[in-house]
Amino acid sequence: MTANSSQPTRTLSNGTAIPVLGLGVWQVDDGQECERAVAWALETGYRLIDTAQAYGNEASVGKAIRESGVPREEIFLTTKFYPGGKDARVEAEKSLQRLGTDYLDLYLIHWPQGGPTWAWPGMEAAVEAGLTKGIGVSNFSAAEIAELGKVARIQPVVNQVLFSPFDYRRALLEASEAANIVLQAYSPLGTGRHLGDPAVARVAESVGRTPAQVLIRWAIQKGLSVIPKSTHQNRIKENFDVFGFELDDAAVAALDALDTTNQTAEALSRSGKWWS
Template identity: 65%
Template sequence: MATNLTVDGRARVLADGNEIPLLALGVWQVPEGPETENAVRWALELGYRHIDTAQAYRNERSVGKALADSGVPRDEIYLTTKFNPGGKDAEVEAQRSLERLGVDYVDLYIIHWPQGGPTWAWDGMQRAQAAGYARSIGVSNFNVPELDALIAVADSRPVVNQVQFSPFEFRRELLDACEERGIVLEAYSPLGTGRHLDDPRVGEIAARLGRTPAQVLIRWAIERSLIVLPKSTHRERIDENGQVFDFALTGEDMATLDSLDQTDGTAAARESKWW
């Protein structure tokens, strides 16, 4: 599988030529205000350079405040937000996101889920990209037929598909389909919102390596050259979750983790829809 990793192994080159860091801080379910501001500020202090938010999270203002207060130059931070398809026009909503974030552009703008069908919002996404509001555009929670329907009408193809993905949700057919189409898979909820941390097989690998279960689960995605978005609001865990580039999993470790899949290697992006 061609991965198009950068020389340092910490980022991947997308189909449009832009580079995306493999590790990101996700801020789903983190409320607007100090909790989001602190998480983003700590992540940047600890070396993270990719922050992932969304219009539907309602915390873009806090993300933007933390970015501004961090002192890290804007061009050193990879910033993702997502179009809420409850809105009518992705270009208009991109402008509003930029105002809340206090930035001139986002690096990646994603359709958050395929509400109303996979193609209707793409014109607005392309207009947002053409206007310079977003450097790259992509999707989230899209299955293979939805990706193909979109590709068929797209002038600018989606470069990422962000889905729930971990050893326990190892959507192998979806991953293969994305790679075949030049789309990078992004793994959200890699820790299963904490559910996966207590699995004894993950714990056994972590104990042998002297690592945390979270680090093992995140590393599993890194080994596959996927973008991975662990979320935490605790500084020490944000720090630990970032320490994943100085060790490797063996082939046996990867096979053990692969065997934890509970989706039968599905090509589906979701087991059930929330929209």
């Protein structure tokens, strides 16, 4: 599959198209491990790569992209502002230096530490300086999105959150869509925990697919962009092979029933927040 193939995209509110499937590199070591994972993903056909300042592997992501032979304009590249910093625009410049590229396709506030609005002027400045095409957020609740929307001159285009059948944040998905924000799912496989669940296994068996493929396909059918992480070539390929089948209503309902969040509008549970 090439960059110009039939992989579906979502059109963001700024007019750019984001692939519905990408590679995330959270907890991937800087250096050869990260470079190989990104290279394998691009060879397979992925065109969305997601990193962050907090991951410490932007340089490896950039190196793999440059050495892949895939034109930069065919790749949708995301990084995230670490909100322990002071100025999102300044930190975007540093990210671009590490990545070795002239622009980002998407720049997110990694989490709402200190409140949902204080960093946004710097994010908007990054757009105005041509450092990034789009800006958005991560780990923001529906209430935090609403608060940000009241003061933003440039509206967020994406909210990246923990999302899977087990973390089916339906109210947050609906609030995001109502605000013209695409929800993006990280850890759709539960960092591997969900792959052995019996209900997931039954659905996978019924459609002749793997549990990972079923979990990714479920999120895609919910209208999300999905960024599973893997450092194994076979799994990177397996995770990408999700466009040749659909889950029927019964399979989707069986997966929906696994939710443990009461279909919340929160991005994380109170106990799951790692900032004050």
